[in-house]
Amino acid sequence: MRRAERHGIVRPRTLSTRIFRIGLFVILGLFVIYYLMPLIVMISTSLKSLEEIRTGSLISLPDAVTFEPWQKAWASACVGVRCVGLSPYMWNSVAMVVPAVILSTFLGSINGYALTKWRFPGANAVFVLMLFGAFIPFQVVLLPMARTLGVLGLAGTVTGLVLVHTVYGLAFTTLFFRNFFISVPNGIVQAARIDGAGFFGIYFRILLPMAPPAFVVTIIWQFTQIWNDFLFGVAFTASFSNPVTVALNNLVASSTGVKEYNVDMAAAIIAGLPTLLVYIIAGNYFLRGLSAGALKG
Amino acid sequence: MHALTGSVSLRQRFERWLPRIVVTPSFAASLFFVYGFIAWTFYISFTKSGVLPNYDFAGLVQYERLWDTPRWYVALKNLVIFSTLFIVGCTVIGLFLAILLDQRIRVEGAIRTIYLYPMALSFIVTGTAWKWILNPGLGIEHTVRGWGFESFTFDWLVDRNLAIYTIVIAGIWQSSGYVMALFLAGLRSVDDELLKAAAVDGAGPWRTYTSIVLPLMRPIFFSAFVVLAHLSIKSFDLVVALTGGGPGYATDMPATFMYAFAFQRSELGVAAASAIMMLATVLAVVVPYLYSELREERR
Numbered sequence: 001m002r003r004a005e006r007h008g009i010v011r012p013r014t015l016s017t018r019i020f021r022i023g024l025f026v027i028l029g030l031f032v033i034y035y036l037m038p039l040i041v042m043i044s045t046s047l048k049s050l051e052e053i054r055t056g057s058l059i060s061l062p063d064a065v066t067f068e069p070w071q072k073a074w075a076s077a078c079v080g081v082r083c084v085g086l087s088p089y090m091w092n093s094v095a096m097v098v099p100a101v102i103l104s105t106f107l108g109s110i111n112g113y114a115l116t117k118w119r120f121p122g123a124n125a126v127f128v129l130m131l132f133g134a135f136i137p138f139q140v141v142l143l144p145m146a147r148t149l150g151v152l153g154l155a156g157t158v159t160g161l162v163l164v165h166t167v168y169g170l171a172f173t174t175l176f177f178r179n180f181f182i183s184v185p186n187g188i189v190q191a192a193r194i195d196g197a198g199f200f201g202i203y204f205r206i207l208l209p210m211a212p213p214a215f216v217v218t219i220i221w222q223f224t225q226i227w228n229d230f231l232f233g234v235a236f237t238a239s240f241s242n243p244v245t246v247a248l249n250n251l252v253a254s255s256t257g258v259k260e261y262n263v264d265m266a267a268a269i270i271a272g273l274p275t276l277l278v279y280i281i282a283g284n285y286f287l288r289g290l291s292a293g294a295l296k297g
Numbered sequence: 298m299h300a301l302t303g304s305v306s307l308r309q310r311f312e313r314w315l316p317r318i319v320v321t322p323s324f325a326a327s328l329f330f331v332y333g334f335i336a337w338t339f340y341i342s343f344t345k346s347g348v349l350p351n352y353d354f355a356g357l358v359q360y361e362r363l364w365d366t367p368r369w370y371v372a373l374k375n376l377v378i379f380s381t382l383f384i385v386g387c388t389v390i391g392l393f394l395a396i397l398l399d400q401r402i403r404v405e406g407a408i409r410t411i412y413l414y415p416m417a418l419s420f421i422v423t424g425t426a427w428k429w430i431l432n433p434g435l436g437i438e439h440t441v442r443g444w445g446f447e448s449f450t451f452d453w454l455v456d457r458n459l460a461i462y463t464i465v466i467a468g469i470w471q472s473s474g475y476v477m478a479l480f481l482a483g484l485r486s487v488d489d490e491l492l493k494a495a496a497v498d499g500a501g502p503w504r505t506y507t508s509i510v511l512p513l514m515r516p517i518f519f520s521a522f523v524v525l526a527h528l529s530i531k532s533f534d535l536v537v538a539l540t541g542g543g544p545g546y547a548t549d550m551p552a553t554f555m556y557a558f559a560f561q562r563s564e565l566g567v568a569a570a571s572a573i574m575m576l577a578t579v580l581a582v583v584v585p586y587l588y589s590e591l592r593e594e595r596r
Binding site: 024025027028031032034035036037038039041042045053057058059107108110111114115118120123126128129130131132133135136137138139140141142143144145147148167168170171174198199200224227228229230231234235245246248249252253261264265267268269271272275276278279280283286287290 | 312315316317319320322323324326327328330331332333334335337338341350394397398400402408410411412413414415416417418419420421422423425426427428429430435436437439440443470474475478527530531533534537538541551552555556559560565568569571572573575576579583587591
């Protein structure tokens with residue numbers, strides 16, 4: 001008691017600060033466990049045999065690691081009645097995400113440039129009208145979109161999904177590039193115009209070399225959003241053209257025979273791996289997209 | 298430029314129109330796919346459309362049917378429960394974690410990355426794990442019983458009245474890290490001089506936060522509210538992955554209700570009416586926010 005008192009008098013800040021810091025790390029650590037738990041459960045379950053899942057518990061680590069569930073999830077698990085694993089659907093997602101990201105990012109950058117550096121009358125109204133598209137709940141366009149895709153002959157195709165994601169991605173990409181280009185001094189553009197540079201000359205030779213960070217943020221954001229999309233995928237594709245999120249949902253929901261939880265978990269990790277890797281590699285860019293595009297439909 | 302206006306060549310005239318020409322495809326797409334489509338859905342909600350669209354105006358029939366459907370009330374009630382708890386839960390946890398992380402933590406970057414990763418993954422993916430954790434026969438209940446607490450029950454996922462709260466738990470898990478990031482950015486922008494002045498005046502940490510820092514966070518509370526309200530109105534993946542709207546339709550929300558009526562039951566009119574109700578709700582939240590944001594920008 002006396003010692004504690006003396007200690008407290010001699011170095012009051014150090015002791016209370018130390019207790020405070022320990023408490024801080026304990027709480028932060030508990031939250032780390034809370035956020036990581038589903039991921040850990042997924043990984044550890046995907047490496048267990050069905051027998052071990054039945055006898056073991058949620059958080060126990062696998063005794064004998066097996067990669068069989070991963071193989072099965074990739075190549076032979078049943079999605080509906082089709083037992084070919086997730087791999088064809090992964091390719092559907094790739095075929096959807098690559099053109100949709102390129103198109104929406106490129107168009108958005110041109111729009112952002114034209115709307116800020118060549119402010120024609122009505123440019124602001126055009127921007128505000130386009131921006132609105134980022135906030136609507138997509139339920140309000142599902143029915144007419146389904147009919148339009150039918151009329152265009154794109155119903156149930158990956159091409160149709162590319163169109164959908166490009167169109168509804170434009171609002172965000174335009175917003176982001178507009179906000180980026182608006183901070184570029186107009187003087188540079190004016191000087192180039194006096195030197196006789198045209199619209200595309202200025203874009204390709206002056207603005208584009210300045211914009212790699214904006215491109216990285218937009219590409220990462222669009223990639224994550226489009227890869228993770230479920231609503232458009234489930235509404236507009238048929239079984240052969242399903243993106244991987246829809247296929248995963250069908251795989252987990254289809255319950256013929258014994259439920260293979262380890263295969264479900266492996267399939268979920270496979271479907272989430274591309275966006276997870278992008279996030280781990282380029283998390284800071286993702287965060288910047290998040291603060292700009294959190295309200296996206 | 299002005300000196301040259303006397304000799305406007307064809308090329309220059311084209312150059313002057315080029316910005317407009319370049320924006321036109323995107324603008325036209327937005328007019329057609331956003332405004333045109335909303336108009337179409339709006340009109341369909343005033344017709345007798347069933348399996349196929351019908352273009353004869355029929356007044357408020359579909360809205361009357363919608364508001365006579367018990368399932369719609371379930372969806373609305375769930376939306377109220379979910380959005381209230383989701384918004385409060387995410388804001389409290391997000392703010393709390395942001396304040397903790399703002400205490401000069403050495404591994405802040407790594408911790409922040411972990412708190413935020415759920416936002417980078419589709420809930421269809423992480424929902425697979427949550428479904429398993431919450432499943433009475435396999436997850437938490439099974440595990441705790443394995444520790445010897447034989448009478449422990451945690452079967453909310455399959456309980457008609459409690460299943461919606463499992464969606465709240467998973468929703469907060471997914472989005473609270475994002476709110477943390479919002480608040481952390483806000484806390485970082487607080488002027489150090491202000492905090493030093495407070496310390497000189499003898500204000501402790503509690504007082505500094507409650508009377509200086511938190512009032513400065515008002516705009517962030519506002520954006521967090523708008524973002525979270527918007528997210529909760531659109532919640533679709535969360536419900537589909539976790540409960541599929543079940544048991545029965547006990548965890549239906551407006552987004553899943555609309556989907557079920559549009560694509561499973563083929564009642565286009567009711568589906569359109571419910572979509573318009575969703576749009577109206579989103580607008581009520583987002584328009585004041587956008588208005589204040591754009592006005593701020595103009596200043």
